[in-house]
Amino acid sequence: MQRYKNLSGESGVIAYDIGDRSITVRFSGGERYLYTDQSAGAGNIAEMQRLATLGTGLSTYISQVVKDRYERKLD
Template sequence: METYRNLSGASGVVAYDIGEDFVAVRFESGDVYWYTYASTGVQHVDTMKILARRGRGLSTYISSHPDVRDGYARKEPDE
């Protein structure tokens, strides 16, 4: 996973991974949430890819959109 730059200094996101049709996001808790085109929608996932690469706004975007926040494809708990 790529380290999230966290330019705001206040994000709960620590890392991410981008694939052709998904974004996986690791939060401070260690849990990884997978957002896919099928589960969340192409537009949301493509926006999340941009925000992840920028290092700003990803956590806010996820929490501000209920269909994203609750639409993840799977969750992998911290081990």
């Protein structure tokens, strides 16, 4: 997994993996969640991938927009 830059210093996200039409996110508690086009919508996945690459805003976006629309919990 790629370490999340966490430019704000306050994110609950610590790492991510960008896949084809998906993103896996690891949170500070160690949980990993897979989000896909099918579970969260293609537009949301694209935005999550963009924010992950930027290193800012991903945790907020997940909590405010995507919420619990993950495909599955991996851990």
